[in-house]
Amino acid sequence: MTNTKAKLADLSDPLKIFQARFELPDNVIYLDGNSLGALPKTVKQRVAKTISEEWGEQLIRSWNTADWVHLPQRVGNKIARLIGAPEGSVVAADSTSINLFKVLSAALGLNAGRGKIVSEKENFPTDLYIAEGVAKQLGKGHQLVLADRPDDIPQMLDSDVAVLMLTHVNYRTGYRHDMAAITRAAHEKGILVVWDLAHSAGAMPVDLTGANADFAIGCGYKYLNGGPGAPAFLYVNPRHQGAFNQPLSGWFGHRSPFNFETGYVPSEGIEQYLCGTPQVLGMVALDEALSVWDDVDMEALRDKSIALGDYFIEGIDAFSAEYGLELVTPREAEKRGSQVSYSCENGYAIMQALIARGVIGDFRAPDIIRFGFTPLYLSFADVEKAIAILQDVLKTRSWDSDAYRVLGAVT
């Protein structure tokens, strides 16, 4: 039974109307929208139309008649509005990893002569792997230097650092960097900054222009709800567009792809960061999912995100010590994204037991249980129920079962 506090919070929630725009299964409290966003109701019909009418009936003609050819720019411009970027500075394309390869290569090219890439040990692994890959292929001895903790970063910024590459909100801890302050500090040393917005685009207002960020990348399938493996996006500050050619120089980045010229002449605009033929089905699903955002007040979104997180943290406070749950997310709202994580023994089994009870969060090795709060489709009543079920799972030790011990794949 929902208590008065949760009821009141839901009653005065200005974003409540958005829940009806998502398909959510019965008897599930979905706290994993930071891993795979829920399904916006209109996506199924839109994709079906693209398959039946655009592909099935119009066939090849749809590249023009349905303007498939400009989907990367159209979808990019929709995302731009959510991350404080101007028209023509964002494209949707490929995966987050591949987009990072592009912008990191460009940033290192623009800051040639410097030998270091700075990031964090706790950054999402694929970002670090890609940085390794870029550095190795360039063969110029770039060193990847990793901070142990966010606070160590400022002192690592020296005049030999070419690029600072950070994820705005940490995938495990939910720690949120001060984008503007760090970018400013980096620029003072002539360092270019690449921001990974995987856990912030669609989770809070982001202001790339205000922060004067150089490059950004992000994910289409988390808070943007574009569907599993949705196209990712990338941002290039207009002042860097045309200044360096990223190396994944496929035909969609060519100035005139349909002239079929032998030599590569890059587009001077953001299109230069495209590579091969766009993945139309995924792009259309993401495009449709983004239409939900037309009416979302991003400040209200952030307010609700913080309130949901606070509500959860305070609820867990009542029994966390008893069961050895340690909050690894900053308690201070300003310093966290839209998720709350705890480290705890038997975290994997506990999460499996929660999932069996309909509370879907996820586990991140070695010992983190993670709960994402997506303000568009979660209510305070949901959070209250999740707290109660977690408490019950811990109290009854229902996680202590062989069924919950085998580590499976989780993304």
Next chain:
Amino acid sequence: MTNTKAKLADLSDPLKIFQARFELPDNVIYLDGNSLGALPKTVKQRVAKTISEEWGEQLIRSWNTADWVHLPQRVGNKIARLIGAPEGSVVAADSTSINLFKVLSAALGLNAGRGKIVSEKENFPTDLYIAEGVAKQLGKGHQLVLADRPDDIPQMLDSDVAVLMLTHVNYRTGYRHDMAAITRAAHEKGILVVWDLAHSAGAMPVDLTGANADFAIGCGYKYLNGGPGAPAFLYVNPRHQGAFNQPLSGWFGHRSPFNFETGYVPSEGIEQYLCGTPQVLGMVALDEALSVWDDVDMEALRDKSIALGDYFIEGIDAFSAEYGLELVTPREAEKRGSQVSYSCENGYAIMQALIARGVIGDFRAPDIIRFGFTPLYLSFADVEKAIAILQDVLKTRSWDSDAYRVLGAVT
């Protein structure tokens, strides 16, 4: 009215039954399946199920329960059977351009110390652009050397060539290379060979193992009918797997992606050629489209492909000289793929007039009209009608209209 010859050919066509497995619009003769394959009937339902049930209801759990996580390998193994590759040597992923970047980087790494990449001036442009991009980023002065004509290639193979990069069937002329002979000649000089199968996978039997090819890439949306911008594929000869790390080192190529380790340790198998999170919707559509191939006799496919092409060429022979159509595709069946192209003045306008009459082929700059023959869903009666309509368009000069002069995007 269909003449006796076409009727008889259709009556004895062993692949006739496959046409019913595709959605094809009325009053259209689709000769552009080499650009975007037609829609297999079951794809719409399969994608709808993935959206509603796997994404909408099961949400994040589908990475395991629907085994989304292994889609690249599962789909890759289905393609492997069509191109003479063993299990575990093919993955579906990303775009053709990006996959070329991976395998070309690997091939150059395996053949370090050699300075040249050989290809053809007439290769599909994105392949040449990607080679430029790889060479530039490596910064080791690799030279891209381009043959004017296929016959010039053998004499260009010397001991300074690291990689020979060719498209098996040319996208404009339909010229088909002798894969086994060229690969053998290259290997004799210690050269690694990368084959682009964009216009051969699903168009004819391909035998990568028999030819002892080193690497191959190809397209999911042409003869494989995976839908617009479908995931592409890549093949790595088992002897090269694990021998060199391709540079797009995203988390899906890691030995243990879900351990979230800080350092990149590549998988030793074909998975190392994956990068970011797979695009599930496109992958599922391609997976479903590939199920059509379970019952296809690839030798019968090639026989019909040749017969359709012969039928078309012979039909056009009757009036090609009169209207200045010059066959640029080899007349000899052994030397062509599954398309027939003509160069002609006003080619763009002629193609637009044909499309307006329901005969969909395409135009390739500067002066090529191109007709693709997809044996699974084309009949000899279709080809006969296409010939008659082309003759009529030329005879009545119906192409000579302002409506048909503006060059649009064509892929």
